[in-house]
Amino acid sequence: MNLLIKGGRVIDPSQGIDANLDVLIADGVVLELGQGLAAPEGTPAIDASGLIVTPGLIDMHVHLRDPGLEYKEDIATGSRSAAAGGFTSVACMPNTSPVIDSKAIASYIINKAKSEALVNVFPIGCITKGGKGESLAEMGELKEAGCVGVSDDGKPVCNSELMRRALEYAKGIGIAVISHSEDLALVGEGVMNEGFVSTELGLKGIPWAAEDIAVAREVYLAEFAGAPVHIAHISTVGSARIIRNAKARGVKATCETAPHYFTLTDEAVRGYETNAKMNPPLRSAADVEAMKAGLADGTIDAIATDHAPHHPDEKDVEFNVALNGIVGLETSLPLSLKLVEEGRLDLNQLVSLMSCTPAKILGLDRGTLKVGAVGDVTVIDPAKEWQVEAAKLESKSKNSPFLGWKMKGRAVYTVVKGQVVYQA
Amino acid sequence: MGFRHKDIIALKDLTKEEITLLLDTADSLSEINQRDIKKVPTLRGKTVINLFYEASTRTRTSFEIAAKRLSADAVNITASTSSVVKGETLSDTANNLLAMKPDIIVMRHAVSGAHEYLAKRVSCSVINAGDGAHEHPSQGLLDMLTMRQKFGKLDGLKVAIIGDITHSRVARSDIYGLTTMGSQVFLAGPPTMMPVGIERLGNVTVCKDMREAVDKADVVMMLRIQLERQGKTLLPSMREYSRYFGLNPEVLGLAKKNAIVMHPGPINRGVELASSVADCDQSAILTQVENGVAVRMAMLYHVCGGEPVE
Numbered sequence: 001m002n003l004l005i006k007g008g009r010v011i012d013p014s015q016g017i018d019a020n021l022d023v024l025i026a027d028g029v030v031l032e033l034g035q036g037l038a039a040p041e042g043t044p045a046i047d048a049s050g051l052i053v054t055p056g057l058i059d060m061h062v063h064l065r066d067p068g069l070e071y072k073e074d075i076a077t078g079s080r081s082a083a084a085g086g087f088t089s090v091a092c093m094p095n096t097s098p099v100i101d102s103k104a105i106a107s108y109i110i111n112k113a114k115s116e117a118l119v120n121v122f123p124i125g126c127i128t129k130g131g132k133g134e135s136l137a138e139m140g141e142l143k144e145a146g147c148v149g150v151s152d153d154g155k156p157v158c159n160s161e162l163m164r165r166a167l168e169y170a171k172g173i174g175i176a177v178i179s180h181s182e183d184l185a186l187v188g189e190g191v192m193n194e195g196f197v198s199t200e201l202g203l204k205g206i207p208w209a210a211e212d213i214a215v216a217r218e219v220y221l222a223e224f225a226g227a228p229v230h231i232a233h234i235s236t237v238g239s240a241r242i243i244r245n246a247k248a249r250g251v252k253a254t255c256e257t258a259p260h261y262f263t264l265t266d267e268a269v270r271g272y273e274t275n276a277k278m279n280p281p282l283r284s285a286a287d288v289e290a291m292k293a294g295l296a297d298g299t300i301d302a303i304a305t306d307h308a309p310h311h312p313d314e315k316d317v318e319f320n321v322a323l324n325g326i327v328g329l330e331t332s333l334p335l336s337l338k339l340v341e342e343g344r345l346d347l348n349q350l351v352s353l354m355s356c357t358p359a360k361i362l363g364l365d366r367g368t369l370k371v372g373a374v375g376d377v378t379v380i381d382p383a384k385e386w387q388v389e390a391a392k393l394e395s396k397s398k399n400s401p402f403l404g405w406k407m408k409g410r411a412v413y414t415v416v417k418g419q420v421v422y423q424a
Numbered sequence: 425m426g427f428r429h430k431d432i433i434a435l436k437d438l439t440k441e442e443i444t445l446l447l448d449t450a451d452s453l454s455e456i457n458q459r460d461i462k463k464v465p466t467l468r469g470k471t472v473i474n475l476f477y478e479a480s481t482r483t484r485t486s487f488e489i490a491a492k493r494l495s496a497d498a499v500n501i502t503a504s505t506s507s508v509v510k511g512e513t514l515s516d517t518a519n520n521l522l523a524m525k526p527d528i529i530v531m532r533h534a535v536s537g538a539h540e541y542l543a544k545r546v547s548c549s550v551i552n553a554g555d556g557a558h559e560h561p562s563q564g565l566l567d568m569l570t571m572r573q574k575f576g577k578l579d580g581l582k583v584a585i586i587g588d589i590t591h592s593r594v595a596r597s598d599i600y601g602l603t604t605m606g607s608q609v610f611l612a613g614p615p616t617m618m619p620v621g622i623e624r625l626g627n628v629t630v631c632k633d634m635r636e637a638v639d640k641a642d643v644v645m646m647l648r649i650q651l652e653r654q655g656k657t658l659l660p661s662m663r664e665y666s667r668y669f670g671l672n673p674e675v676l677g678l679a680k681k682n683a684i685v686m687h688p689g690p691i692n693r694g695v696e697l698a699s700s701v702a703d704c705d706q707s708a709i710l711t712q713v714e715n716g717v718a719v720r721m722a723m724l725y726h727v728c729g730g731e732p733v734e
Contacts, residue, residue: 196621200436202536202558202593205620272537318514318535320556 001418004039008048013352014368025375028417054351056088056376060358061304068097073309073396079117081395083422085329086411088376089120093153101126101137106145118421122148143175148362151178171227178230181214193266193281212238219246228252235261235280240294256302259335262291274315274322275401302358305332309397327395334407379413427726431543431550434559435600452733454718467496470527474500477533490720549727564597566719579606584637587647588617594688599626612637616658641679645686672698684708
């Protein structure tokens with residue numbers, strides 16, 4: 001597909017560009033960046049003056065629930081939600097039913113995405129067979145099938161020896177390992193952050209130490225094995241500190257956090273609000289601040305949503321019974337832009353966090369507008385004001401704590417391989 | 425001043441005036457319980473459903489008697505005999521019950537917040553008979569009534585609450601109620617059973633040593649230690665618990681001479697309470713049970729829109 005995006009402020013940290021430029025895409029590939037570009041007759045054009053043009057945003061942590069849990073989401077609806085949120089690529093976690101621990105399931109997702117998805121869908125396979133934490137999954141074959149990482153997301157790999165071997169083995173074949181870091185014994189039957197609010201509500205708490213201890217283990221294993229590790233959805237002061245220290249001594253540890261962890265505290269649980277129930281749980285104000293500081297100083301490498309659609313029957317229940325997780329694809333960009341508005345991040349950092357770095361971590365040939373790169377582009381109107389409404393969310397599920405929130409900024413064009421797949 | 429709440433879910437939600445009104449009404453209604461014919465027509469034609477998802481003898485019986493003495497029709501549903509075993513959701517159960525037009529649902533539920541969930545979804549009144557580790561407002565009220573009868577006031581009383589605070593809905597309701605009424609609350613228990621930030625829950629003081637909490641107290645409130653938790657990680661043994669946090673005559677001697685001993689029941693004799701203390705003159709445990717009926721009558725009466733009684 002051909003497309004000319006004219007006069008926008010192009011921000012592409014991968015080549016140090018922050019300038020008003022035209023972007024010309026031909027046959028789905030970036031052909032030229034420059035001023036006053038002319039396109040062949042009949043090339044569709046977008047007037048991006050006053051708008052921001054970035055490499056297509058990448059959400060490296062989503063749950064598309066397909067196969068097996070399509071009543072929550074499927075590849076088509078999940079990809080529409082991604083497109084509406086400005087994401088041109090998503091990496092989907094393997095805790096489907098069956099789990100993605102074989103070439104067959106990975107191929108199913110890739111093939112279905114080819115025919116039904118608006119955006120690029122990159123599957124993440126399991127670290128262990130069946131996601132059971134007992135023996136290594138066939139990572140080599142998963143990679144061959146198109147998986148861009150491995151993770152037992154939703155659960156930690158409890159056995160430290162197995163995790164060590166996973167890191168070593170994955171390094172050998174060159175696939176990213178993404179750790180859901182949690183000490184399950186410490187989590188116990190906890191359903192929210194352990195703190196004053198859990199005491200008041202009489203809900204069993206999850207201590208921050210449950211996350212910190214597990215993050216520290218992964219960092220030490222990565223250091224020992226000389227292998228990279230990526231920590232999913234960090235949420236605590238301690239996790240940020242541990243990763244900051246690890247990076248300083250050269251450990252190849254990277255991590256992501258989600259918009260809810262830098263936006264909400266456990267106060268949001270009051271009223272037993274099940275849309276504020278997720279794992280890790282919403283934490284304290286100090287943790288929120290640590291997420292912002294970590295994003296700003298480079299400790300945190302990526303913003304990922306952990307988009308976790310659930311049916312109303314799974315959320316409209318007593319708090320203890322409600323499932324963990326919230327949808328996030330359509331609210332991630334404005335919540336992240338808020339950090340720019342607050343002066344905590346600049347736009348270049350934002351684009352790195354939401355596109356360039358996740359591409360690097362997963363080894364995707366994306367997250368850049370270099371000539372010859374895939375023509376995935378997000379055009380953002382940072383000033384556009386809108387309100388989050390359940391009926392207008394593209395996701396099949398509406399389990400968001402941000403319903404009713406007034407947002408500022410959103411993607412106005414989402415472009416995949418030169419084709420506009422979403423227009424606000 | 426009337427009572428403006430549709431539901432009674434938490435003492436945290438009630439003002440000093442509202443708590444006083446409930447206690448005053450309970451005081452007035454308690455006279456009915458002394459009569460030969462223990463029945464008044466006040467709530468005739470009202471239907472009360474006691475929906476109990478957790479085992480309870482005292483509270484359920486007490487609510488049932490309270491409803492009957494006010495001439496309401498009371499129906500008991502316990503989890504083992506209802507469709508709960510078939511996996512019906514709380515919301516569906518509530519809607520089915522609602523279709524039978526009850527005026528009040530009294531519920532006990534193991535999940536904190538279940539009543540808030542229910543109250544948002546039903547038009548009838550909801551009274552909390554205990555939710556998880558959150559609140560147990562009728563217990564809090566009957567505790568306060570017992571203290572007020574003994575000392576004539578709640579303001580300025582020193583109340584020691586001893587035991588497993590983390591898992592206790594009684595402790596939370598007592599703390600909210602008592603601190604609202606101006607009592608001073610001192611807590612003691614093993615650190616494994618003392619929840620984060622409890623000192624900010626009302627104005628309470630956390631003591632390291634049980635003796636410090638009991639010292640010069642007007643009231644010593646002993647919480648039930650859950651024997652079934654012993655096998656887990658919170659305590660080495662019941663024996664050791666009893667040694668450091670059990671109330672025996674010697675520790676009780678540190679309290680004021682006219683202090684009373686309270687316990688929400690059922691008691692574990694020889695664990696949190698020495699038998700000699702449970703049965704001593706200072707024990708108000710059975711008075712609590714007696715007051716439970718009056719307090720629950722007052723709660724039923726006021727959620728039905730009852731005016732203050734003289």
